[in-house]
Amino acid sequence: MGILLQTIVAGLLKGGLYALIGIGMTLIMGVMGIINLAHGQMMMVAMYIAYVLNTMGVDPYFSLLVAMPTLFLLGVLIQKYLLNPLIKVDTILPENQVLMTVGIGMVLTEVIRFIFKSDYKYVTTSYSSATFFLGGISFNVPLTIAFFIALAFTAAMFWFLIKTDLGRSIRATAQDKDAATLMGINTGRITVVTMGLGAALVAAAGCLLAPVYYIFPDLGGPFTAKAFVITILGGLGSTVGAILGGITLGMAESLGATYLGMEYEDIVGLAIFVAVLLFLPGGFKRLTKV
């Protein structure tokens, strides 16, 4: 019983972090309809920012305040100069935008590798391994904090999308781009802001992950994969879906690791992904309507 509970807790906490990674991507996919395959790489850049600040003595939690705006700016620039221009171009395949993100991901990874080499870097904090026990189940402190921060961000995004003008414009653009333009929304600007937001959110995830993981140029790939599993699972554009999706993925991975074997961890995620694509297209959003 102890093993089961511990597994569930581990999955839950990991899931919170996953959710934060997923929210950014679901927003981007919902609004622009493009799969940002550079999502994990953006997180990687944020983690390097946290690393550099850490070598100067800054705590990763404070790095959030630097990394988020920086990645917001990066996202804005990428969208404005590299992705928006593609919308106007007449090409045979609409997937050019996705491929552009692949190229961007490659460039980000290699530039970082060029500057920092491939060595593993890590941030040193006093609390990386801090744990507290509840009834014999171990809770990792940084992951628990990340979990609550992820919930906070989700709530904030939810409020933002529903209550603010900008948020409503984003949702309108996501629903029907042409109608939104007709309504007077500057959809070009909206897409740029959305990408920036998505990047900033994943930057937050990176800073929160930094204390419990390690940093290297190639870490982006697997996280991008998890992000789109969560996006599909939760439903495009749905922030609540992202939280549910993230937690579901986290728990599925943990349960799979314990009861099937840790090698199957990644396959579990992929299997869920395919199952959702086939049996619940639209993801949790279809069930929750948000």
Next chain:
Amino acid sequence: MRAYPKGLLTVAVLLLAVVLCGGVMAAENVKVGIVLPLTGAQAKFGEIEKRSFEMAAEEINAAGGIKGSKLELLFEDDTGKPDVGRAATEKLISRDKVTVLTGGYSSAVTQAATAVAQQFKVPFLVTTGSADEITEKGYDYIFRINPTSSEYFDPFETLIQKAGGIKTMALLYENTQFGQSSAKDVEGAAKSAGIQVVVKEGYQAGAIDFKPILSKVKGAKPDIIYMVSYVMDAALLMAQCKELDINPKMFAGGGAGFTLPEFQQKAAAAADLVYSATLWSEDVPYKGAKEYFNKFKKKYNSETEYHGAEAYGSMYVVADALKRAKSFSPNDIRDALAATDMMTAFGPVKFISYGKKKQQNKLPNTFVVQWQNGKMETVWPEAFAKKKYIFPTPAWKDRK
């Protein structure tokens, strides 16, 4: 669309020009081809080995080279991929016409590269690639200086016997060639030593959270937890063992990961009292070992470790064989290598056959180190121990 043939022709001319360029090189030197991961995830070790090879070559050339001719090292980057390693080896053989090959870091790349060398009948002295299969195929042009992954566990067998009380083992390993083949060997060795393997799990390197599998391990209450991991997985594993309060009698690492300084830096207190197998340290009683370590530190301002020692030793073995060879034909060099019997900074080198292996060097000792108070101390075999091993490992709560 007439540009096609024109474009192709231009490129063909360019290619030919470059081919001719490549041919016009100094003919006086003895060329040694070295295949290493100079870029990619393993680049750090590739660099240590490259520097060690270069250092050794400099010393050998300064002392008169090979019967008056200088050693010329030609490095090729295998980028950590076996197909690139294969192509790189072919390039060294066909274009650069090297007389002998050495190097080989990752087992997968080494397997592919040695197959090429055997096919083209060029002698290859394997420096680091440790999968047993590499010298079990009966390839007569392939020699190996380093112990195989199945031998990493050997010093543990005697240590465990001495320490006593170890009946069950949990075995965790990364899903790479090295990890999977080591795990197979360790499982076999454990069984013959009468130890029951209660958990055996592979994992994808780069995992964030080992808690699920570790809770399973905790539930099985093993006496020893043996991990074949690379440095950061190793650090996370130990940190999470501490978080879950898992207390076996012994934590042991069977991969390079546990001996690197980064492991201890990342895992901090969780790294303490972890054992690991190692093939070499600067304190081994072999001629030149300490000098090599100090010289490397002075020249490059960073520390070398056993991979570097393997490279350094390999260079000397190659040079020695070249000096003794009747000519620089592949067969004569191969025969000279086969007759090697010398001491290097890495240890004694003599290629023998045992078990399924052929032309394999067998070090008399490999060592067990243990992290004590943030320092890596050699603790076994007793004859080489600097400090006594601490056993059984006290529970996390009881440590100071």
Next chain:
Amino acid sequence: MKKTPVAAIVAVAALALLPLVLADNYFLHLLILFLIWVIIGSSWNIMAGYTGQVSFGHAAFFGTGAYTAGLFVMHGGFSAWWGMAFGGVAAMLLGLPFGAICFPLRGAYFALASLALNLILMHLATIAERFTGGMQGIMIMPTFVSKVPYYYITLGMAVATLVVVQSIIRSKWGYYFVSIREDQDAAESLGIDTNRYKNVSLAVSAFFTGTAGALYMNYMGFIDPHVVFSLHDYSVMAILVAIVGGVGTIYGPAVGAFIMVGLQELFRSGFFGLFKYLGDRTGSETFTQAMEVVQHAHVLVFGILVVVVILFLPNGIVGDWGKIRKSVFRSKPAA
């Protein structure tokens, strides 16, 4: 264009005669790689460029073909050449159920599903140690020492692929494919059995890619899950080859293959050793340093190239040839 372009015929003839002039193993190897990518790129193009079913996981077919050949050796002691006959078939057998399950998905979702297929196969191959050898891979001794036989086999396969692609595209099937790509629902309403034709294009695509995989096993002698199921090295590369060359054109992928393979090796070797040569000749340190920078940055340059091509030549070199011609030759009077 009802006949094969002259340029293509000349190129094939030149390639056929090349080994008689240039017996250098290194360049033969590069050419073999180039030809393998002609096969993979062109097959991907049939399914994605022409039929609009963009696959992000083509390595799944490549790896299946490679492992078919490898498993013949590992479990049956047969020669890996049997894989050439069955590799393509195995890939088709993988592809058809996949298509049946996933073709109802549209656009990006289908792409993601194919990506998932790729990753699932990679993980399964790694885990099923006893069946596939896991990460220890499968290793065989290549049948021929010389590269020349492999070169001609690969050349033959590449030509066969292009011939098949060309004849399919120029037949009615070609029109059906394109109509599915342009507007699947309209095509359906016109009475075209879109499902059938999507499966046909998938089958052809998988077959050739799978056979290329089997060829790879025979030629390279070593495979493991991370090599042949690699998302980056095979799936993404296939897409890049086609995009750079020109999707939806018959010879685009061939051009793309030439450029990508050439560029990759150009950078990895520091401009084919030119830098090193210059460095040795002039004794200047800057050349050696520049070479190291170039070598270490070769993937970066690749990535930048991708970004640039997509931005300025979205239809690839062949597709946007008119554009290139105009901007490069604009100084000359109208041709």
